[in-house]
Amino acid sequence: MSTSSARLPGGNWALGDLTVTRFGYGAMQLAGPGVMGPPADRDAARAVLRAAVEAGVTHIDTSDAYGPRVTNELIREALHPYPPSLRIVTKVGATRDGHGGWPTARRPEDLRRQVHENLASLGLDVLDVVNLRLGTAEGPQAGSLAEAFETLVELREQGLIRHLGVSNATVEQVVEARSIAPIVCVQNMYNLAHRHDDALVDTLAGQGVAYVPFFPLGGFTPLQSSTLSGVAAxxxxxxxxxxxxxxxxxxxxxxxxxxxxxxxxxxxxxxxAGLSLSPEDLAELDQIGR
Structure with a gap:
């Protein structure tokens, strides 16, 4: 599959030795309602993935827990064999139950199984980046990640993973992970109205580590702000x-x-995303999440 030469907003970033576009695509919404089951229109879902790659996107975020297995299967159906520039980032550490919940699954045997399931469903021999999902569906939870993260380090040393990251993590867990092995990204909830990770974003920038916000537009409850609406108008x-x-x-x-x-x-x-914001716009918007 060919990709567009048009430059996407934000340019590129290096995840370790892998270059990705700063504008990427999250595949979670391709699954059915509640991120369970298949989409109503499988052809349309595959078309979105192809459109992303054709637009020049080289960073797709997914997880075998989405569906479960649905988004990974769609990615493989739509894009395999993958363009050489495409990087697929997945996550492990949670599974799905029959009620649509996200129970944790971070025992060493759980993580090994999930890595192999992601490899199989995506049709890959090695995963570009694997994020360890921490906490719960309610948010980050304090506690050591050592056993789980060390299991992923072992799988990386076996050649099944290129790079590691953490998701839904506290600042202390990010520090602990980096004390065990290098990470290339942190994926936490963050957007214009929810800026609890401001200091972490800046710290990681100085360390050359990517920060990847999930729910950048508010997630299941879209961002609401009179200030935001005023700037947009x-x-x-x-x-x-x-x-x-x-x-x-x-x-x-x-x-x-x-x-x-x-x-x-x-x-x-x-x-x-390509909108150029003025200093006045940024100053006004900066007050929302403060």
Whole structure:
């Protein structure tokens, strides 16, 4: 599959020795309602993935827990054999139950199984980046990650993983992970209105580590702010465009992975993220999450 030569908003970033576009794509929304089961239109889901790659996206975020197995299977159906520039980032540490819950699964045997399941469903011999998902569906939880993270380090040493990251992590867990082995990214909830990780974003930028916000547009509850709406109205764009553009302005190590099940919405997100915000816009927006 060929990719567009058009430059995506934000340029590129290095995940270790792998170069990715700062504007990426999150595949979670390709699964069915509640991130369970297949999509209503499987052809449309595959078309979104192809549209992302054709637009130049080289960073796709997924997990075998989405569906479960659904998004990985769609990625393989739509894009395999993968373009040489494409990097697929997955995560392990949680599974799904029959009620749509996300029970933790971080015992060494759980993690080994999940890594092999991701390899099989994606049709890969080695995974580019694997994030260890910590905490619960309610958010990060304090506690040592050593046993789980060391299991992933072993799998990396076996050649099954290129690079490691952590997700849904506390600052202390990020520090602990980096004391065990290098990480290339941290994937936490963060957006214009939820900025608890401001200091962590800046620290990681100085260390050359990517920060990848999940729910960059608020997730299941879209961002609501009169200030955001006011800036958007003044610029003649949508609030979501401003929110995406703000993230790329916020720090050079922020990588975007907004999800959508619509190719048209994907193109809107790309255009929105490319919005140039003035110093006045940024000063006004900076007050929202403070």
């Amino acid at each position: 003044r610029r003649g764009v949508t609030p979501m465009a401003v929110a995406l553009a703000w993230l790329l302005h916020r720090s050079p190590n922020i990588l975007l992975i907004p999800g959508t099940s619509s190719a048209a919405h994907l193109r809107e997100n790309i255009a929105g």
